[in-house]
Amino acid sequence: MKKFLALLLTLMLVAGVTTFASAEAALEPVELTIMFHGSNVTDDSAVMEKVNAYLKEKINATLNVIWGTWGDFDDNSTMSLNAGDPIDMYFTCSWSRDEYNTYAKKGMWVRLDDPDNNLIEKYASDLWSTLPQVLTDGAKIQGSDGLGVYAVPGYKDIATQNCWDVNVDLLEKYGYTLDDIKNANYYTFGDILKTVKEGEGDSFYPLLVEGMVLERMVTNSIIVAGDSGSTNLLSYYMNPTDVSAEGAYGNVLLNKFATDEYKKFVDQTREYYLAGYIDPGLAVADTANDLRKNKQLTGQYLIGTQSYSLGYELQASQERNIHVEMVPVTPAYVDTTSSQGAMVAISTASQNPDRAMMFLNLLNTDPYLMTLLNYGVEGIHYNLNADGLVEFTDKRADYQPWTNGMGNVTILPATADQGKGFWDTFKAYYGEAKKIPIIGFTFDPTNVQVEQSALVNVAAEYALALDTGAVDPAEKLPEFLQKLNDAGMQAYLDEANAQLTSFLAAK
Amino acid sequence: MQTHLSTGKRNLRLNTISAPAETAFHLILGLFSLFCVVPFLFVIIISFTSEDSIRQIGYSFIPLSWSTDAYSFVFKLGDALWRSYFNSFFITVVGTVVSVLLTLLYAYPLFRKDFRQRQFFNFFSFFTMIFGGGLVPTYIICKNVLGLSENYAALIVPMLFSPFNVIIMRTFLQTSVPTELIEAATIDGSGEYNTLFKIVLPIVKPGVATIALLNALAYWNEWFLALLYIRQNTDVIPLQYLLMKMQRNADFIAKNSHLLGSEAANVAVNLPSQSLKMALVVLIVVPIACAYPFFQRFVVAGLTIGSVKG
Numbered sequence: 001m002k003k004f005l006a007l008l009l010t011l012m013l014v015a016g017v018t019t020f021a022s023a024e025a026a027l028e029p030v031e032l033t034i035m036f037h038g039s040n041v042t043d044d045s046a047v048m049e050k051v052n053a054y055l056k057e058k059i060n061a062t063l064n065v066i067w068g069t070w071g072d073f074d075d076n077s078t079m080s081l082n083a084g085d086p087i088d089m090y091f092t093c094s095w096s097r098d099e100y101n102t103y104a105k106k107g108m109w110v111r112l113d114d115p116d117n118n119l120i121e122k123y124a125s126d127l128w129s130t131l132p133q134v135l136t137d138g139a140k141i142q143g144s145d146g147l148g149v150y151a152v153p154g155y156k157d158i159a160t161q162n163c164w165d166v167n168v169d170l171l172e173k174y175g176y177t178l179d180d181i182k183n184a185n186y187y188t189f190g191d192i193l194k195t196v197k198e199g200e201g202d203s204f205y206p207l208l209v210e211g212m213v214l215e216r217m218v219t220n221s222i223i224v225a226g227d228s229g230s231t232n233l234l235s236y237y238m239n240p241t242d243v244s245a246e247g248a249y250g251n252v253l254l255n256k257f258a259t260d261e262y263k264k265f266v267d268q269t270r271e272y273y274l275a276g277y278i279d280p281g282l283a284v285a286d287t288a289n290d291l292r293k294n295k296q297l298t299g300q301y302l303i304g305t306q307s308y309s310l311g312y313e314l315q316a317s318q319e320r321n322i323h324v325e326m327v328p329v330t331p332a333y334v335d336t337t338s339s340q341g342a343m344v345a346i347s348t349a350s351q352n353p354d355r356a357m358m359f360l361n362l363l364n365t366d367p368y369l370m371t372l373l374n375y376g377v378e379g380i381h382y383n384l385n386a387d388g389l390v391e392f393t394d395k396r397a398d399y400q401p402w403t404n405g406m407g408n409v410t411i412l413p414a415t416a417d418q419g420k421g422f423w424d425t426f427k428a429y430y431g432e433a434k435k436i437p438i439i440g441f442t443f444d445p446t447n448v449q450v451e452q453s454a455l456v457n458v459a460a461e462y463a464l465a466l467d468t469g470a471v472d473p474a475e476k477l478p479e480f481l482q483k484l485n486d487a488g489m490q491a492y493l494d495e496a497n498a499q500l501t502s503f504l505a506a507k
Numbered sequence: 508m509q510t511h512l513s514t515g516k517r518n519l520r521l522n523t524i525s526a527p528a529e530t531a532f533h534l535i536l537g538l539f540s541l542f543c544v545v546p547f548l549f550v551i552i553i554s555f556t557s558e559d560s561i562r563q564i565g566y567s568f569i570p571l572s573w574s575t576d577a578y579s580f581v582f583k584l585g586d587a588l589w590r591s592y593f594n595s596f597f598i599t600v601v602g603t604v605v606s607v608l609l610t611l612l613y614a615y616p617l618f619r620k621d622f623r624q625r626q627f628f629n630f631f632s633f634f635t636m637i638f639g640g641g642l643v644p645t646y647i648i649c650k651n652v653l654g655l656s657e658n659y660a661a662l663i664v665p666m667l668f669s670p671f672n673v674i675i676m677r678t679f680l681q682t683s684v685p686t687e688l689i690e691a692a693t694i695d696g697s698g699e700y701n702t703l704f705k706i707v708l709p710i711v712k713p714g715v716a717t718i719a720l721l722n723a724l725a726y727w728n729e730w731f732l733a734l735l736y737i738r739q740n741t742d743v744i745p746l747q748y749l750l751m752k753m754q755r756n757a758d759f760i761a762k763n764s765h766l767l768g769s770e771a772a773n774v775a776v777n778l779p780s781q782s783l784k785m786a787l788v789v790l791i792v793v794p795i796a797c798a799y800p801f802f803q804r805f806v807v808a809g810l811t812i813g814s815v816k817g
Contacts, residue, residue, distance in 0.1 A: 042587065042741065066738050071755025075734060083647045095766045210764065223766070230762060289761040291779070309770070336764070404770065 008348060027060040030352045032359055034089040035077055036346070037096075038402030039067035045400060054369060055341050059358045065400065081108050081347065088350035089360070091405050094225045094340035100151055101226060101340075101442040104143030109150040109345040110353045111143060119346075119353065120149065124361035130408065131155055134435050138339030141442065142496040147506075151345035152360045156404040157309040157426075158337045159280050159433030162217040165208075165296075165304035165316070174199055181303070181327050186218045187268055189303070193277045196302050205279040207272060208301035209294055211439035211467030214269070217305055217329050219261040222436065224253060224496070225336035226443030228452055231459040232256060233489070234496055236438060243333035244434040251437055251494045251504060255489055257463070258481055266466045266473040273469025283470035285460075296320055308332075310429050311418060318417075332433040336442055339435070342405045364408040371413060372405055441503045449493045451488035458483045547792070554578070554785035561781050571605070577786035587749070595727060595746040596794070600727040602616070602663045607719050609668055614676035615703055620686065632670040638680035645734060659743050666725060672718050679714035716805030723802075727795045733796075750787045757784075 044065065052062045066087065066233055068076055074097040079105065081086055092100045092109070103109055112119045120128055128136060135153040143150045166181055176193050181189065193206045198207075212232065216222065221235035235256040239249040258261060274277055281291045297302050301320040306312065308326050316324040348358045363369055375382050375390060376399045382392045390413050414422040445452045462480040465471040524532075553566055557574035564571060581588060616622045617629055639645070645665075655661035684707055692702045708715070733748035760767070 049793040064739075068738075069752060069756055071752060071757075072734055074759075076738060079643065079646055079735065082643045083650070085650070095765070229766065286761065289764050307767075 018192075025313040027355070029060050029062070030355050031062045031064055032089065032352065032356055033064040033066065033087045033407040034359075035068050035073070035087055035091060036401060037064040037068050037073040037091040037093075037342075037405045038070050039405075040069070040400040041067040041398070043398040047372060050372055051369070054372070055359070055362075058362060059355060061352075061355050061359060063359070081349075084349045086349060086351065087347055088352060088356045089344050089346055092343050092345045094231060094337055095223075097229075098227075100142075100343060100345065101444065102118075103345070104141055104150040105444070108348055109143065110348055110350065111145040111148045111150055112152070112179075112346070112357065113149045114145055115397075119357040121332070123354065123357045124152070127152070127361045127364045127408075129173065130365060132158070132431060134158065134334050134439070135339055138334070138336065138435075138440055139343065140360055142439060151343035152364065152407065153339065153407065154173070154342040154344070154404065155410050156342055157333050157430065158338050158341065159332035159430050159434075161308045161328050161332040162213065162330065163306050163308045164217075164327045165306040166325045166327055167299060167302050168202035168325050170200075170299070170322075171303050178325055183204075185329075186265075190272070190275075193272065193302065194275070197275070197277060202276065204300065205277060205295075206302035207277045208295050209282060209468065210288070210292065210305050211277065211282065211464045213305045213307060215262070215265060215467045217334040218265045218268075219259070220247070220330060221256065221261075222278075222333075222335050223337045223497065224443055225340065225441070225444060227496075228445075228456045228459075231458060231463050232458055233452075233455050233484075233492065234443065235259065235262075236436075237261070238330070238333065238436050240330045242434075243331055243436055246437055251500065253443075253493065253500055255481075255484065255493055257459075257466075257477070257484065263473070263477065266477060267471070268282050269467065269469035270471075270473055271469075278469055280470060281393060283465050283466050283468040288353055288464075299404070310426050311422065315417065332429070334433050334435040336439055339439060340442075344407060347377055360407070363406070365411070367411040370406070370411050374401060374403055374409070374412060384413070385416060387416075387420055388413065389418075389420065404423065436501065438504070440507070443496050443499055445492075445495075448488070448492045451492045454487040455484060455489060455492060458487050514642060517558070547813055550785045550788050550792075553569055554782055558782060566781075574782070577782035579785055581786050588746075590742060591744055591746045591749045592790075594662075594743055598659065598729075598745055599726040600661050601646050601659075602666060602721045604679050605663070606667045606672075606722045607715060610672045610676050610718055611708075611715065613668070614673045615707065617673070617677045618680035618684070619689070621643065632668075632673050636670040637787075650736065657738070657740040657743070661747065662729070662732050662743065663726075665732055666722075666729065669722075672721060676711075676714055679711055679717075682774055683714070684710055693752050713805045716802050720798075720802040723798060724795065746787075746791055750784070750791060753787070754784065 008322070044067070048063065048065070053061055055061050056311075059429075065075075068091070073091070077090055079085075080099060081090070091101065094100050100109075104111075110119070112124075113121070131153065135158060136149070136154060139149045139151060139153045140147060141150060157230045164181060166178065171181070171192075173177070173194075176192055180192060184192070188267060196206045197204060208382070219235070220240045221237050223232055224234040224236055227234045230386050233256055236251075236253055237249045237259075239245045269278070273280075279291065279295070282288045284291075292304075296304065296316070297320055299320050306316075306326060308328065313324050315327045327380065344360055345358075350356055350411045363373065371378075375392075376396060378384065380393070381396045381399050385391050392415070403412075409428055409494045410423050414420060458480070462471070462476060466473055466476060466480065520627065533697055549566070549568065552568060552570070553561070555573050555575065556567070556570040557572045557576065560567070560571040613628075617625050619625070642650070649655040649661065649665055653664065655664055688706065688710075689702060692706050697706065728747060730745065730747040730751040733744050734751070737744050737748070
């Protein structure tokens with residue numbers, strides 16, 4: 001027995017020493033698994049071969065990518081996280097069900113700047129220095145291990161700017177210029193709409209709107225992160241001229257539908273609707289998007305609503321075969337939703353969080369790796385033209401990850417459509433964007449879950465119809481507000497404001 | 508002459524009902540069938556409608572122009588489409604055969620009064636009908652313990668056994684197979700397996716056909732298992748999931764377009780057109796619709812035939 005014990009101890013000692021020694025000498029080979037969102041990838045073999053060869057050499061790792069699609073990612077990621085699947089990294093953000101904040105609180109994400117094991121300092125200092133402060137600050141949240149960073153934010157179109165999407169060809173046909181739109185606002189461009197409607201006939205609807213976006217544009221309210229995603233209930237009114245200053249109401253959250261601004265907005269919208277400026281089809285949630293897309297592609301609109309990203313007017317003009325211009329309503333601003341719009345987090349179920357951090361650092365700072373993973377293999381999925389711009393080949397159809405969902409897209413080469421110097425303009429535009437006063441705040445509805453689902457049901461019935469003018473606000477708005485009150489709107493508001501107050505105090 | 512003939516007819520056909528009642532029944536049943544058939548015809552029409560027509564006047568029985576674009580696009584999916592078609596057939600056939608066998612093998616002892624543990628095994632299967640483990644534990648067991656991930660087994664095994672089908676089968680056995688028959692078989696020297704497959708099975712064919720139909724439908728329409736367990740091995744995904752994937756992508760974009768902003772426009776390029784969705788529906792429905800008449804024969808027989816004549 002003694003002999004056996006001695007043997008066992010010796011063996012253990014030897015085993016311990018060997019593992020220790022090899023960890024010192026070089027990195028052990030590991031496989032990292034990552035789950036992306038919004039992919040349309042049917043064949044990644046050529047890309048993964050190159051990626052793995054490169055990663056092997058750099059960090060002695062191989063990569064296994066699960067290409068989540070728009071429709072399935074939420075279900076799959078939720079399931080995998082709850083089941084503790086051995087997936088090292090997940091896409092995460094503040095606007096889908098795969099919620100950055102919620103999961104950070106539940107302890108699903110590794111805190112990256114943990115004072116005891118600061119992965120960022122150890123492996124990703126170069127990445128952290130390249131990211132704008134808006135992003136690194138915006139990623140700091142209250143999670144299971146205290147206030148800190150729980151994911152690597154992607155440097156993409158990080159600012160929001162709502163614009164009027166103007167069909168310039170049609171506008172000029174009636175003798176107006178873009179300045180007429182720029183100098184007008186929602187409440188004053190009725191005359192222009194009238195002229196065009198009369199000229200184009202009954203079946204033409206000049207205003208092509210997304211009800212919820214229109215409401216935010218006109219009232220200058222923003223999305224409050226953590227509020228119900230399908231139908232927002234809360235409003236934060238920002239300052240439309242200086243976005244970093246407080247708005248008219250100060251730093252409070254309001255019942256979106258109970259303000260004077262909202263009343264004024266729905267009254268005007270109703271007027272436009274009755275005048276035939278808004279297509280009744282836009283009030284039907286399920287089909288509104290298809291309808292809007294179709295009308296855009298056929299140029300059957302005068303003024304639309306658009307949440308802008310740099311260069312979109314060129315892309316839209318090309319797709320629709322008309323001259324499209326974007327007229328901004330406010331300066332570009334950064335809020336929680338946009339600064340946490342696309343991130344990659346390391347799962348606490350990961351066996352190799354250190355290597356995962358190394359990988360994320362490499363992905364976000366190494367143009368070769370980012371380009372390879374995002375655009376595919378040069379010569380197969382794309383070619384570089386004489387100017388060094390990317391031109392995609394037919395093979396690209398098999399390999400289309402969601403570009404912005406991957407990380408720092410500013411290290412990608414510009415595409416031929418974007419043109420030379422695109423990323424410099426990009427960085428200038430988004431670098432200038434200011435943050436709103438409550439950036440970083442995310443409402444946590446856990447305590448008012450019951451109220452929230454009841455409120456969302458009520459709002460789903462009325463909000464879009466009111467926002468597009470399909471129902472009479474004089475009759476429906478009071479009814480709507482009453483139902484919201486009955487469903488516990490006040491409790492929901494109080495909870496949200498209490499959280500905001502403590503957030504601002506902590507800040 | 509005429510009176511004579513009609514009375515003669517009445518005598519010949521025992522179960523005739525009066526003409527007005529028959530007309531009324533025919534009308535009601537005819538209308539009902541119409542309600543079933545028309546939506547499907549509509550789907551077929553939409554699948555042949557050109558996208559321009561849908562843009563201009565929406566869905567219509569009489570579109571402005573016809574086109575086969577949707578189908579040519581579907582067929583361009585090529586390998587992925589045929590592969591998933593094959594997968595759907597494979598999963599349905601294997602799944603149905605195995606699950607019918609399992610159901611029969613489980614239900615038969617429960618029906619035998621001389622099986623001592625039947626109370627326990629009855630409860631054992633019935634219990635799972637009322638209390639389930641929930642989705643996450645099921646997922647963990649299937650994936651981590653049973654290794655049902657990225658393979659055909661993941662699409663077949665979780666649905667093999669349904670207590671509901673066992674109860675149907677057991678009840679069917681109880682009502683159509685008399686105990687005396689089994690006793691007689693035993694006296695004549697028939698072993699247990701021989702009794703089950705040679706004597707009992709032919710009698711309960713209609714019951715088996717019912718279970719088979721239920722199972723085949725369930726397997727053919729199943730996409731959720733693929734969503735859960737198949738993420739990377741696209742070689743095994745069934746046709747239903749191929750369609751659901753497209754549909755779910757479109758739904759997601761529709762719901763989140765106000766959050767995605769201009770991103771939504773980029774994404775929309777990869778979404779199927781309206782007519783394409785309908786074309787896929789047609790491709791999915793046709794094969795299973797063809798399987799109906801085959802099973803129907805047995806199901807109708809099950810209503811009219813008993814095991815013991817007279």
